[in-house]
Amino acid sequence: MLLMQDMTKSFLGIRVLHSVSLDLDPGEVHAVVGENGAGKSTLMKLLSGEHTPDSGRIEIDGTPRAFGHPAQAQAAGVGIIHQELALLPDRTVAENVFLGREPTRRGLVDRAAMARRTTELLAELNASEIAPDTPVRELSVALQQTVEVAKALAADVRILIMDEPTAALAEHEVATLFDLVRRLTARGLGILYVSHRMREIFELSQRITVLKDGRRVTCVRTADTDVDQIVSAMVGRELRAYYPPRAAPEALGEPVLTVAGGGNDRLSDIDLTVRAGEVLGVAGLQGSGRSALARAIFGADPFTRGSMTVAGRPVRPRRPREAIRAGIALVGEDRKAEGLTLRQSVRDNTLLVTRAVGIGERGGGEETVTRLLDRVRLTSRSTGREVRFLSGGNQQKVVIAKWLAARPRVLLFDEPTRGVDVGAKAAIHTLVRELAAEGLAVLLISSELPELIGMSDRVLVLSDGRPAGELPAGPSEEEIMRRATATGADRAGAA
CATH class of the missing domain: 3.40.50.300 (P-loop containing nucleotide triphosphate hydrolases)
Incomplete structure (x- = not known):
């Protein structure tokens, strides 16, 4: 043909x-x-x-x-x-x-x-x-x-x-x-x-x-x-080589993020703990509440029930600005709609959060921006270039750099490698592990089960807005899907 x-x-x-x-x-x-x-x-x-x-x-x-x-x-x-x-x-x-x-x-x-x-x-x-x-x-x-x-x-x-x-x-x-x-x-x-x-x-x-x-x-x-x-x-x-080594259990620190009895219109009975240095994966089918969980923690669609702490301090963010000040960052699933201003420069996008909220990295000097972009291994060297002209992988790195400028304690990743090539995926995977090793608590949501399995120290499975089980490092796809597709009666019987 x-x-x-x-x-x-x-x-x-x-x-x-x-x-x-x-x-x-x-x-x-x-x-x-x-x-x-x-x-x-x-x-x-x-x-x-x-x-x-x-x-x-x-x-x-x-x-x-x-x-x-x-x-x-x-x-x-x-x-x-x-x-x-x-x-x-x-x-x-x-x-x-x-x-x-x-x-x-x-x-x-x-x-x-x-x-x-x-x-x-x-x-x-x-x-x-x-x-x-x-x-x-x-x-x-x-x-x-x-x-x-x-x-x-x-x-x-x-x-x-x-x-x-x-x-x-x-x-x-x-x-x-x-x-x-x-x-x-x-x-x-x-x-x-x-x-x-x-x-x-x-x-x-x-x-x-x-x-x-x-x-x-x-x-x-x-x-x-x-x-x-x-x-x-x-x-x-x-x-x-696609997935960097997991942290040794003894290398994990104290709990950084905890949620007890968290709930709202989309979520119920959310109990989770993420320690310093740990990557907690979140799995589930479409509509299971994965993104709703990230948005609740980030204050975009806040919890109306339960309690939450960051580094031992009670927090109850009602809007993203409050979550940012509490040390929480969200790399959302739609970087073009929610993460970037596409017609602004790489430099301005990198400094979006610090300029808006007034925390984290001070000043907007080229040295600060360069250091942040070096940290995420951005391959485009022109900080004045409009971010819409970057590849999907480089755009995602700018989003991550933007949040690192705020010096968060908790990093929420929702589909962090969606729409990027395998080389950029590997670079983002490595960066996530490095950030965890520096003491951040990472919550990772992904619909790609190999990514979730390869990157997570534990996997929390959601179904119908509720926890459907927690699995240790390295579960099989079958184990995850068995819990993700369980009915309420199945979950009760397993309990």
Whole structure:
């Protein structure tokens, strides 16, 4: 179906792709993986017509193709769904599906035909619950992705690029996306699937191409490899180097954070203790109360029952500012919406908390900012650069630096490595362990069970807003899921 051969591309004299080749069969999911900067996005943009190659050739169904504009690629049957969806929120579903290709009748847009065809496309995607006249802004991210796919099908796309399609999805929405991908491949579409998430790559793909530093390292059948080999190809080290060693039990200090009988509208009977130097993992299904727990401790949706202490001192934060002054920091799950001001500089983002609350690092000198950014190993050296231009991993490091400037005693991490590549994940994992070793108490929430197991000294499992059990270091995924899926009666029987 598709052949890309010896694709080369340079920007401002710097070569970012070195003779990369890739092919795709009908009905195949071909995963493309690599660290940020490996060349994945550039390769996909050459295929989608957003960039033109310096050299190399593209063939579709054996016919040579050259694209100077995305419209030319789409006319050849190539579509792309970006991580940041390209829909107009104030227009209807049907208007988005046929944007720029509206059917006409007697010189006017035939809205009835547009709505009828949109309904047919959505039915094919098992998404009949989406009405064609619904404004896109009223849809969840998962349903907006479905609209993007319908848009591609309306344009007769046969090759679909999906760039980090699950990055903004909740867990229960990921299964819906997987079902959608399988429906598309059953129709004969070929999908190039770009993702950092190993589990979904191995669940969906038939082949995996690994890029590193703009070169193709390997292309293997998914059934013939494993996560360890793919990560090693991506970053040049084995998976077991991915998670730093846990703290020895005797190295842990006194309790820093305690919650006794904590509760609010989302949570009940929360009892937990996190000691200095300890990483307490929090597991649970979507809606189990994981993020609600972090927000309660941080005062965003505060506890209305129970008690809490930080370093032995009773605290009852009713808003985040009070929690910050008590020594609590929250690295939230949505860094763009809650952690950063994207159009401000790295420097200003690093100093957001200290300027707003007036605690922690004093002054805003370049020396202070540089020291904080060195601490989190930020790879971008320009502190004046707008933070929106950084990779996801570097943006997350700026968020962490912002909170370190406040000198917290307790660090709450909610999905700390969501949407970052494996190299940045390893750097964040190492940083979390180093901060714990310096005496901070860390509460780590993650939907990636391998991460939770590899990073935690203990794991607290939540179900329906209540504790469903506590597990020692190194539990199996089965042990966690058994407790996460337990009913109230199951929990009572276990007790």
